[in-house]
Amino acid sequence: MPMPMPKPRAWRWLACLWLACTCGFATAAAVESPPAAESARAQVLVLLSYHPGFSWEERILAGLREWGGAGEQPVFHVEWMDAKRHPDAAQRQRLTDYLGGKYAGQHFDLIATVDDDALAFVMQHASLFGDTPVVFSGLNAAPEPIIGTRPNVTGILERFDLTRTLDIALKLHSRTRRLLFITPDDDNGAALRDTVDAALLRLPGHPAVEHWRTAWLEQVAPRLSRLPGDTLVFALGSLPVRAGELPLEPELVSAWMRTHTELPVYSDLDTAVGHGAVGGYMNSGLETGRLQAAMAQRLLAGEAAASIPLVRETPLALLFDNAELRRLDVDMRALPAGSTLVNAPPSIFAREYRAQLLAIVVVVLMLLLVVVGLVVRNRMQAARQRALHHQATHDELTGLPNRSGLAEQLQALPQAAAEDEQVVLVMLGLNRFKLVNDTYGHAFGDKVLVAVAGRLRQCCGERETLVRFSGDAFVIMARLPDAAGLQRLHALCDALFLQPFLINGRRIPITAAFGLSSSPLLGLVPGSLLREADAAMYEAKRNRGAGLVVFDHGIHERAARQFRIEAGLPEAIEHGQIEVHYQPIHDIQRGCIAGYEALARWRHPELGWIPPPEFVRAAVETGHIGALTRCILRAACRAFLPHLGNPHSPYLAVNVSVSDIYASDFPAQLAQVLAEVGMPPQQLVLEVTEDMLLGNQQHVATVLEQLRGQGVRIAIDDFGTGYSSMGYLSSYQVNLIKIDQSFVRRLLDSPPDRKIVRAIVSMAGDLELDVVVEGVETGEQIELLRELGCRLLQGYVFSRPRPAAEWAADAQAGCGTLP
Incomplete structure (x- = not known):
């Protein structure tokens, strides 16, 4: 009796239930929506043709996720199409609706596809994916009909040269008179047979060849048992056991073949080795994923897909199953160099036993030394002991104890x-x-x-x-x-x-x-x-x-204080407890404030105000200096926003450390801070000290060039106290130098210091550099510095550092009153 058809409402409920179950399973391994902290990382959609647990695609995904250790790993959004088990058009439409709803408004920097169905799906749904760059892998078909004219696409074809595996197999089984290839009776099987025929053309004089095309494995089971002993069996592709069942994965196909024949069985995937296949040059899903990750990194770095050629041969792994080789009585010496054995028996010479073997060797050598020592005369033994004692108690380089x-x-x-x-x-x-x-x-x-x-x-x-x-x-x-x-x-x-x-x-x-x-x-x-x-x-x-x-015992107290400072510093940075004070830099020619130097201040909840050298040193020694610099930069720039409307266009000066200059990502982090706050880079001056410029000069020049490219200006702080050099003023193209306050203190009473200041101002004028003089404390110093040609002055005579908020009231006028 025919089954009654469900009502239309029942159909809709069943469809919704099936879609929810399918989508839930298909996204079991998907990465969750990234938190806010991950928004800055690249967003990559990984679309796989089959289902979770399909070993070929799982290994490609594992290789892709390794990411090769180059740069920050992106956020992966992993989706499975389940096309092998549900190849119908209705499933594709449900997947289209699901992806369109889930990722509405989501921007992807890259799409990575695995196998043919996934690439075809992306190419057919431009409304979902636009022209986002695509890197594919595992493509069996020709790429051109699928890709068409779509730009920004590159990847890896699932092709491999069977010639080397055939050559090795014939050498390992020298009595072979027949080659049998069992492939699916579908389009994938046709492609595999073309690959086989192409490989055989490169092997003249090969044994007789026979192709068995079958829709399921039980069709060939009776014939397998009747094969002669001089036959090599190659099981390629995925096949079901019986009609109507889902195809087995390739390694399970090899395992099924092995249970139905004693003949050597070969496959094309590395996962089959250890499951019945003998081995050879095997398609490696893991290596394919790693190669796909490397190509993805190039695309994310801005390289055009057209400059990244298609990889037309799948990465291979040279693997053999030790158990199968022994069963078939294969001479291990005939294996190619570089072969990896699966199921190899434990050996004392294996890597995992190297430490024990070394220990045994050391013990044996020590016993031999003891025996030799017993027969050496007392004088020689005493001399040797003295030499050993001297070596143990003296430094080899200097000869000191x-x-x-x-x-x-x-x-x-x-x-x-x-x-x-x-x-x-x-x-x-x-x-x-x-x-x-x-x-x-x-x-x-x-x-x-x-x-x-x-x-x-x-x-x-x-x-x-x-x-x-x-x-x-x-x-x-x-x-x-x-x-x-x-x-x-x-x-x-x-x-x-x-x-x-x-x-x-x-x-x-x-x-x-x-x-x-x-x-x-x-x-x-x-x-x-x-x-x-x-x-x-x-x-x-x-x-x-x-x-x-x-x-003295006060050192212990100071060490305890330093420990408390170091312990509290990360929390102070995280919760914004580092305050920013401004000290103005006056232009005595224009009679206005030319800029502000941002100075960090920290009030410890237990220790009170901590001098900046103490907590800056703690930040350097504990590795928090980068976070401290970003905290100060963000706070100083945010506090400077009211001054942007000042008609005199004052600038903001912020000190950066050696660690910041040598951090390769500092320019990018600075650009991010400026963008977040809304601070024009042209009004920011970064102050560096002279000793920062004496290490890796090429790296420093690169970083400073990147900063200048953003519009940021560079100042040399405490000029004249370190390794002052005309060379770096030219090579690093600095914009401003700050004369150290030690020259100003002695300016009135020291003719040499006046000459030094005059020389620096003259030199800076020739190089078109601005000069700021620090530590100005009296009116007499102002007048003398004016006579020496100094225009920008900073010091207590104008103002002590004050909280940045207190300067906001003067943001519109921007003028200071000179004493």
């Missing part, structure tokens, strides 16, 4: 010294030694260390012991009977680095931070003495690395 040698000597002190002696440790760490290595190379840095060790030997007496403690740290250990010895040690530290070092004909000025700790010989605790000297030395480094710091 090392940390182990220092510990040994400290332990020996109580047994070899008088009771009234003081033990003093001075730890010195070279300042900015990394800059020497980065600028001249590590070999040059090693020569500097040797030169430092040589000077220490020359200056230290018999009562001092020298130690190279670590990379750029040295220790002077002294036994001092009285206070005079301590004074002598202080004088020694002061004089050590007064003269520069001559290395390879270069005069290299080196400074060091010194930390001193002392203890009576009685009750000496070597570990505590060493920790105290180390703490004192780092305290000296925090004080700009100058002079000698004697350990």
